[in-house]
Amino acid sequence: MRRRIPPRLTDRLATATLYLVSGAFVVLLLAFVGYFLYKGRSELDFRFLTTAPAFSTAGGGIGPQLFNSVYLVFLSGLISVPLGVAAGIYLAEYAKPGRLTDFLRLSIETLSSLPSIVIGLFGLLVFVTLTGWKFTLMGGALAVTILNLPVIARTSEDAVRSVPASIKEGSLALGATHWQTIARVLVPAAVPGIVTGVILASGRAFGEAATLLYTAGMSSPRLDFTNWNPLSATSPLNPFRPAETLAVYIWKINSEGLVPDARQIADGASAVLILSVLAFNLLARFVSRLLGRRFGGTRT
Amino acid sequence: MFARKNLALAGTLLLAAALLLAGCTPAPSATSASVSGTLLVVGSSALQPLAQKASELFAVANPDATVTVQGGGSGTGLTQVASGTCDIGDSDVFAAEKLDAATAATLVDHKVCVVGFAAVVSPDVTVTSLTQQQLIDIFTGKTTNWKDVGGADEKIVLINRPASSGTRAAFKKYALNGAEEATGVALTEDSSGTVRSTVAGTPGSISYLAFSYLDSSIKALSFDGVAPTAANVAAGTYGIWSYEHMYTKGEATGVAAAFIVYMTGDAFKASISSLGYIPISDMAVSR
Amino acid sequence: MPNPMARKTLGRINRTYWKHEGLGRATVTVAGLFLSVLTLLMAGFLAVKGLSTFLVDHRSPLEFLFSTKWSPDADTPAFGALIFIVGSILLSTLALLISTPFSLSTAVFVSEISPDLGRNILQPAIEIFVGIPSVVYGWIGLSVLVPFLRKSFGGLGFSLLAGSLVLALMIFPTIASLSADAFRALPADFREASYALGATRWQTIRKVLLPAAMPGILTGVVLGLARAFGEALAVQMVIGNMIRIPGKLTDATVNLTSIITMDMGNTAMGTPWNDVLWTMALLLLLISFLFIVLARMTGRKRRAVR
Numbered sequence: 040m041r042r043r044i045p046p047r048l049t050d051r052l053a054t055a056t057l058y059l060v061s062g063a064f065v066v067l068l069l070a071f072v073g074y075f076l077y078k079g080r081s082e083l084d085f086r087f088l089t090t091a092p093a094f095s096t097a098g099g100g101i102g103p104q105l106f107n108s109v110y111l112v113f114l115s116g117l118i119s120v121p122l123g124v125a126a127g128i129y130l131a132e133y134a135k136p137g138r139l140t141d142f143l144r145l146s147i148e149t150l151s152s153l154p155s156i157v158i159g160l161f162g163l164l165v166f167v168t169l170t171g172w173k174f175t176l177m178g179g180a181l182a183v184t185i186l187n188l189p190v191i192a193r194t195s196e197d198a199v200r201s202v203p204a205s206i207k208e209g210s211l212a213l214g215a216t217h218w219q220t221i222a223r224v225l226v227p228a229a230v231p232g233i234v235t236g237v238i239l240a241s242g243r244a245f246g247e248a249a250t251l252l253y254t255a256g257m258s259s260p261r262l263d264f265t266n267w268n269p270l271s272a273t274s275p276l277n278p279f280r281p282a283e284t285l286a287v288y289i290w291k292i293n294s295e296g297l298v299p300d301a302r303q304i305a306d307g308a309s310a311v312l313i314l315s316v317l318a319f320n321l322l323a324r325f326v327s328r329l330l331g332r333r334f335g336g337t338r339t
Numbered sequence: 340m341f342a343r344k345n346l347a348l349a350g351t352l353l354l355a356a357a358l359l360l361a362g363c364t365p366a367p368s369a370t371s372a373s374v375s376g377t378l379l380v381v382g383s384s385a386l387q388p389l390a391q392k393a394s395e396l397f398a399v400a401n402p403d404a405t406v407t408v409q410g411g412g413s414g415t416g417l418t419q420v421a422s423g424t425c426d427i428g429d430s431d432v433f434a435a436e437k438l439d440a441a442t443a444a445t446l447v448d449h450k451v452c453v454v455g456f457a458a459v460v461s462p463d464v465t466v467t468s469l470t471q472q473q474l475i476d477i478f479t480g481k482t483t484n485w486k487d488v489g490g491a492d493e494k495i496v497l498i499n500r501p502a503s504s505g506t507r508a509a510f511k512k513y514a515l516n517g518a519e520e521a522t523g524v525a526l527t528e529d530s531s532g533t534v535r536s537t538v539a540g541t542p543g544s545i546s547y548l549a550f551s552y553l554d555s556s557i558k559a560l561s562f563d564g565v566a567p568t569a570a571n572v573a574a575g576t577y578g579i580w581s582y583e584h585m586y587t588k589g590e591a592t593g594v595a596a597a598f599i600v601y602m603t604g605d606a607f608k609a610s611i612s613s614l615g616y617i618p619i620s621d622m623a624v625s626r
Numbered sequence: 627m628p629n630p631m632a633r634k635t636l637g638r639i640n641r642t643y644w645k646h647e648g649l650g651r652a653t654v655t656v657a658g659l660f661l662s663v664l665t666l667l668m669a670g671f672l673a674v675k676g677l678s679t680f681l682v683d684h685r686s687p688l689e690f691l692f693s694t695k696w697s698p699d700a701d702t703p704a705f706g707a708l709i710f711i712v713g714s715i716l717l718s719t720l721a722l723l724i725s726t727p728f729s730l731s732t733a734v735f736v737s738e739i740s741p742d743l744g745r746n747i748l749q750p751a752i753e754i755f756v757g758i759p760s761v762v763y764g765w766i767g768l769s770v771l772v773p774f775l776r777k778s779f780g781g782l783g784f785s786l787l788a789g790s791l792v793l794a795l796m797i798f799p800t801i802a803s804l805s806a807d808a809f810r811a812l813p814a815d816f817r818e819a820s821y822a823l824g825a826t827r828w829q830t831i832r833k834v835l836l837p838a839a840m841p842g843i844l845t846g847v848v849l850g851l852a853r854a855f856g857e858a859l860a861v862q863m864v865i866g867n868m869i870r871i872p873g874k875l876t877d878a879t880v881n882l883t884s885i886i887t888m889d890m891g892n893t894a895m896g897t898p899w900n901d902v903l904w905t906m907a908l909l910l911l912l913i914s915f916l917f918i919v920l921a922r923m924t925g926r927k928r929r930a931v932r
Contacts, residue, residue: 050826057739060731061748064798068751071758071766125657133651134658143658145918146665152852152914153668154883157907160890161671168424173379174409185668188661197807216643218650239753246759249858249887257410258391272377272405281407286759290859293765294530295410297388297551297614301532309762316757320750384891412891414900421894437894496782501867501885502699503892503899522697523870526784526878529862529888533768540773541782 072317075310082307091262092288097300101308103259106275107176107282108315111255112244114180114278119187120237124226126188127195127233132221151189155249158185162254176282179255183247187240194236198229231327238323242316248286256281257291285312376404378594382416382429384530385454385505385549386583390429392610393602400601404594413437413505420586421446426595428586431505446586451602453617455550455580456510457559457567459535463542466490468561474514477545480521485543497525498537498546506531509581510547514562551615569617575624582626583616669911675901676908679705683898690905696869698889698899705902711909712871713881716786717861718854721793726847729798733805733843738831744806756799764860767792772864781876784866789879792860797850804849808842809835848921852914858883882906 076083090100126147134140159182166178202225210220226233259282262275269276283291289308292301380390387410394406411419413430414437420428421442431454434443458474460466466489469477476482477495486492499520500507511517528534531552538544539556550569553559559567562579571577591599601607608618679685685705693706732752736744767788776783812835820830836843866878867888886903893900 046826046829050828053828053831054739057731057735060728061735061743064728064732065747065751067795068754072754074766074770075762122657122660125654126661129654129658133655143662145915145922146662148849148852148918149911149915150661150665150668152849152856152918154856154858154886154907154910156858156883156887156890157672157856157910158668160907161668164671168419168422173424174381174407185664188664192658192661216647218647222650235753239756242753242757246757246762248759248761253411256407257387258408281409286761289759289765290761291410292532293536293761294532295384295387299554305765309765312759312762316754319757320753323753324750410891412893414893414895415891418895437897439897501888501892503889505892508699519700523868525868526782527867527869527880527888529867533863536768537784541776 072313075306075313078306079303079308079310082303083310087307088311092304093298097298099298099300099304101285101288101304101311103262103275104283104285104288104308105311106262107255107259108245108284108286110275110278111176111180111183111251111282111284112241114176115183115187115244116237116241118180119184119191119240122184123188123191123237123240124195124233126192127197128199128221128226130192130196131199132217132225147189147192150185151193155186155247156253158182159250159253161185162250166254172279174254174256174258174281175279176255177278179251179282179284180278182250182254183244186247186250187244190240190243191236194239195229195233198232198236199225201232202228230330234327234330235323238319242319245284245315245319246286246312247284248290251284251287252290255284255287257283257287259283376401376594378404378406378427378598379409379425380406380427380429380585380598381409381411381419381425382427383413383431383505383583384410385431385551386429386451386585388551389452389583389611389614389616390585390602392614393598393607396607396610397598397601401594401597404597406594406598412503414503417446417586420588423588426587427591427598430584430586431581432508433584434586436508445588447588447590449585449587449591449599449603450582450619451585451599452583452611452619453572453580453622454583454615455567455569455572455577455617456506456514456547457550457553457579458514458545458547458562459538459553459557459559461538461540461542461544462556462558464490464493464545464558466560467558468564470563471514471516474562475516475518478515478520478525479518480524493543496541496544497521498534498541498544499525499527500531500534500547501527501529505581506547506549510579513579513581514547549615550617553615569612569615569621572617573621573623575622580617582619672904672908672911675904677905679898679901679905683901685898685902690902694871698902703898705898707882707902707906707909709869709871710880710882710885710906713786713865713879714855714883714910714913716872716879717789717793717865717881718851720786720790721797721854722847722851724790725794725798725801725850728794729801729846729850730805730843732798732802733809734831734835736802736806737809738827738835749803752799752803755795760796760857760860763792763796764863767860767864775876779876782866782878784864784868784878785876786865786872786879787875789861789865789881792864793854793857796857796860797853800853801843801846801850804846805839805843808839808846811842812838844921848917851917855914855917856883856910858887862887882910 087100088105089102091102093099162178162182166172166181167174172178206224206228207220210224263273264275266274267276268274271277272280285308289305292305387408390408394408397406413432416428417430417434417437419425421438434446458469464485466485469488473488482488483495485495528537531548534546534548535552535557538546562577565571565577567577572580585599587595603619611618680687690705690707692708694708695704695706696709697704732748736748771788771791772783775785775788816834816838817830820834862884867880867884868878869880872879886906890903
């Protein structure tokens with residue numbers, strides 16, 4: 040074996056390289072965020088965030104798109120979180136090693152590797168055409184759910200698994216059933232991990248465009264923000280209306296937009312998108328830490 | 340104690356989600372069917388801005404009607420209107436060019452406006468006009484340097500739209516006289532917006548755009564010496580243009596009929612012109 | 627692993643059992659199975675749509691897979707997808723080659739060198755990268771990377787290289803976070819034993835931890851590869867979509883997802899042209915599936931050796 044360089048020096052060099060690579064990564068992220076904040080700085084004001092977009096004149100805002108994005112993430116979370124977490128629990132606790140479990144894991148991995156446009160087209164045929172809903176927020180939410188389920192299931196499984204065995208055994212030893220142990224001990228202890236996964240998935244849903252082009256649509260009817268009756272066609276809360284989200288709007292305005300200030304709007308909207316992702320993350324960390332303190336206090 | 344409460348909460352949420360999921364399956368009749376006067380327009384992204392503008396103005400005149408305009412491409416629009424998923428299908432091309440003859444026969448064509456197309460080049464290109472033959476030579480890959488058509492010694496970068504694009508179909512038919520473009524030498528950009536920014540940023544590049552996308556970041560070329568303007572298209576001297584179609588399944592009725600009448604009416608003419616399209620009534624020629 | 631106590635409870639089928647165990651168990655099992663059913667549904671749907679190229683339009687699978695002739699709008703159309711397949715493979719392989727060293731370094735840093743910095747700075751940074759929408763990546767690529775490449779390497783800027791770089795950045799978080807998980811999951815004994823033998827930290831990482839964490843790393847690499855294969859919008863914006871097999875790194879190229887996104891909306895459903903796009907989507911699914919199966923096999927083999 041060649042050992043001309045002393046191991047200690049190699050060790051130092053390797054450590055330095057690793058610091059460098061990781062540092063470069065963080066710098067890259069800062070550059071990304073900085074670039075968009077700088078580019079979009081002129082647009083980032085209250086008016087831009089709250090007014091409706093204009094079709095052919097300068098000065099339109101992104102109000103409805105922003106609302107739609109948040110609402111869509113919320114709707115999809117309503118379905119994907121319980122389902123995904125439950126599937127994660129099943130995988131971590133009940134799934135016995137064997138064909139079926141192998142197949143289930145294979146399914147999850149395959150599902151998570153599907154191109155989002157394929158999920159969008161599946162949504163077009165199923166949630167738009169087959170159900171007769173046409174382009175709806177709900178259709179978009181369901182399509183995004185398909186996108187997010189594998190992510191949430193995986194992270195939940197990991198979170199439940201990473202709870203120390205001693206805690207689980209303690210609960211079982213006290214006479215709790217397996218399910219009681221899961222519900223009252225494992226899941227609460229895994230909450231920080233689960234929340235992180237959910238937030239990551241929400242971030243993806245928030246920025247998703249390809250899937251939504253074909254399901255939630257590229258237009259938004261006139262919204263009356265004083266009408267909170269979810270059954271009314273102009274109510275923002277109505278899940279069965281077309282809804283253009285922020286990411287879709289960026290895509291549209293870049294590709295087919297006729298407004299003269301398309302560039303500025305795209306810059307501004309991208310900055311908002313990135314800031315939202317940042318906010319999502321900070322929130323997740325905060326909540327996760329809070330919950331971690333509350334539920335995970337017994338962790339050693 | 341807290342954990343138990345939390346579990347109950349989680350259970351309730353799960354149940355709620357399950358109910359929601361189950362409750363949603365049999366069509367949300369409460370919203371879509373009971374509101375009369377809704378109209379869904381789907382298709383061509385080239386026509387989308389105009390249709391959207393029309394829907395905005397139409398809504399002012401008809402407060403009870405809700406018109407939703409949706410892009411997705413001509414193919415999507417035609418498929419969906421043929422299958423009854425939407426009320427109006429926008430298309431850049433005749434339905435027969437995309438659908439099989441039997442399906443196309445069920446659709447009724449409404450030509451709502453004319454759109455002109457121009458060859459565009461990056462600002463550094465000095466050429467200002469090309470003949471049809473020169474354009475054909477460039478797009479079939481025969482001419483590869485700007486100096487051969489009177490420009491500087493600079494390589495020509497071809498930028499195409501995808502083969503399925505309506506803009507490309509129109510340009511190929513009317514500017515290139517149907518000549519088969521060279522394959523494997525052209526960049527392809529998905530949409531008019533990206534074509535515009537790519538041409539603006541790539542020295543020596545040439546592509547084509549609808550008039551509605553022309554701006555100062557790129558240079559539009561004269562065709563056989565005729566400038567690409569709405570007036571020249573209307574007068575019949577500039578030949579690269581096509582109709583924008585709105586298809587309905589069977590004769591248009593109700594809101595769809597009213598909307599199409601509005602789009603082709605006098606009240607909307609000014610908007611058509613200001614967005615870079617040409618009103619049918621202005622045309623001295625027809626196809 | 628249900629423990630004996632729980633097993634005993636399992637045996638007693640009564641109302642209490644149902645309330646305390648069965649209901650919950652049934653619920654999560656249904657949720658788990660639902661994921662499988664969903665995948666089967668999607669696969670079935672893709673298969674039906676994708677196979678109609680061969681079954682309804684009677685085109686030859688060999689032509690689809692091995693012909694480079696793509697002229698869908700000609701009078702006698704040809705639907706050879708080889709160029710797109712090669713483009714996809716080149717792009718994702720290159721992206722993987724670029725990304726993996728950096729991802730692994732970051733994973734090692736987060737798990738072995740400085741867990742504190744990792745948890746407080748790198749982990750959030752990785753999560754934010756995941757959250758950045760692909761449209762934004764593509765747009766940065768278009769407005770910053772492409773002009774940069776044009777200036778420094780000549781050519782058009784739209785290139786295989788540009789696509790691979792954007793993809794490399796996009797799959798970085800996937801590989802890094804999954805590899806970091808793999809390192810973290812290793813028992814502390816490994817490290818202690820290695821240090822006790824007098825190995826430096828780097829030697830420990832390279833000779834002990836890296837081989838031991840390999841199955842987990844491979845999973846990350848495969849999932850990254852899958853993401854690279856399926857990514858559409860960002861790549862399509864920077865590769866130039868020139869329909870030919872690229873000869874060098876700075877040549878423009880095209881891939882499966884690009885041609886699908888570009889033509890899907892503009893072709894009518896049920897036409898041969900549209901059908902062949904679905905066949906490509908089916909192919910994407912089959913390729914990712916193949917990769918996943920392969921990775922599991924290598925993972926399992928290594929685990930067995932250990």
